[in-house]
Amino acid sequence: MNNRNTTTGRRRVLKGIAGGLLLPAAAPVWPQLPTAARPPLLQLVPILKEITGGAPVREGRVKLEIPHLAENGHLVPLSVTVESPMTAADHVRTLYLLSEKNPRPVIAKIGMGPGTGRAALTTRIRLAGAQHVVAVAQMADGSFWAAAVDVIVTETACLDASEIT
Amino acid sequence: MSVARILVPSQAKRGEVVEVRIAIQHPMETGFRMDNNGRAIPKNTVSNLVCRYNGAEVFRAEMGSGIAANPYLQFYFVAQDSGNVEFSWVDDAGEKGSASSAITIA
Numbered sequence: 001m002n003n004r005n006t007t008t009g010r011r012r013v014l015k016g017i018a019g020g021l022l023l024p025a026a027a028p029v030w031p032q033l034p035t036a037a038r039p040p041l042l043q044l045v046p047i048l049k050e051i052t053g054g055a056p057v058r059e060g061r062v063k064l065e066i067p068h069l070a071e072n073g074h075l076v077p078l079s080v081t082v083e084s085p086m087t088a089a090d091h092v093r094t095l096y097l098l099s100e101k102n103p104r105p106v107i108a109k110i111g112m113g114p115g116t117g118r119a120a121l122t123t124r125i126r127l128a129g130a131q132h133v134v135a136v137a138q139m140a141d142g143s144f145w146a147a148a149v150d151v152i153v154t155e156t157a158c159l160d161a162s163e164i165t
Numbered sequence: 166m167s168v169a170r171i172l173v174p175s176q177a178k179r180g181e182v183v184e185v186r187i188a189i190q191h192p193m194e195t196g197f198r199m200d201n202n203g204r205a206i207p208k209n210t211v212s213n214l215v216c217r218y219n220g221a222e223v224f225r226a227e228m229g230s231g232i233a234a235n236p237y238l239q240f241y242f243v244a245q246d247s248g249n250v251e252f253s254w255v256d257d258a259g260e261k262g263s264a265s266s267a268i269t270i271a
Contacts, residue, residue, distance in 0.1 A: 104230050112225075
């Protein structure tokens with residue numbers, strides 16, 4: 001009698017575990033934010049407006065590669081690639097590298113053209129604190145495309161902390 | 166005096182997308198640092214860099230204090246004819262620098 005009870009108990013426990021394992025497939029544990037509601041692009045709005053003149057900035061086509069954890073903010077390697085055939089009709093005209101928290105939000109403004117051949121750039125940047133880094137590309141047709149990456153910086157680049165909050 | 170190291174392949178095929186690298190020796194002073202007497206060190210960055218291939222501009226970079234010291238750039242251009250790849254830059258103090266390398270189309 002006692003023995004039977006324990007087996008049914010075990011069955012119930014196993015059933016429970018199986019049910020629990022199936023749950024995440026049905027409902028994702030971490031809900032994904034809709035891309036439009038993500039904060040990085042919005043927080044950079046004042047400078048974005050200056051760049052785009054109010055034109056919409058779409059996410060995509062730009063690939064920004066940057067370490068998620070940067071040990072030293074003085075030197076953070078960064079790679080940007082833009083999906084573009086780089087022809088006379090369709091090419092990247094300007095590429096902006098923007099920072100959310102640096103005292104000067106525009107890290108670099110890159111001019112490209114059909115002669116560039118490939119819309120790609122690798123450089124090393126400074127970052128004042130953990131933040132989002134945004135790359136915005138202006139195409140030949142005037143459209144804007146962007147990508148944002150969240151970077152954690154353990155040692156900030158800015159020596160005068162009063163400049164940033 | 167601005168010193169730079171550049172890496173441009175000496176040979177390429179016609180129409181090939183060629184990778185170039187440049188590293189300029191420059192402190193890229195942010196303008197936010199103080200010297201030992203507490204005075205602000207003026208901002209001095211390589212504000213403008215242009216890469217020309219046989220006279221035509223293929224790449225341009227306007228850099229601010231967000232670019233790390235000794236700025237390094239790696240980018241591409243399309244090789245068409247034998248000729249020169251020229252880099253020229255100027256910093257906020259007005260100091261100019263340049264470097265060039267020849268490329269042969271095989």
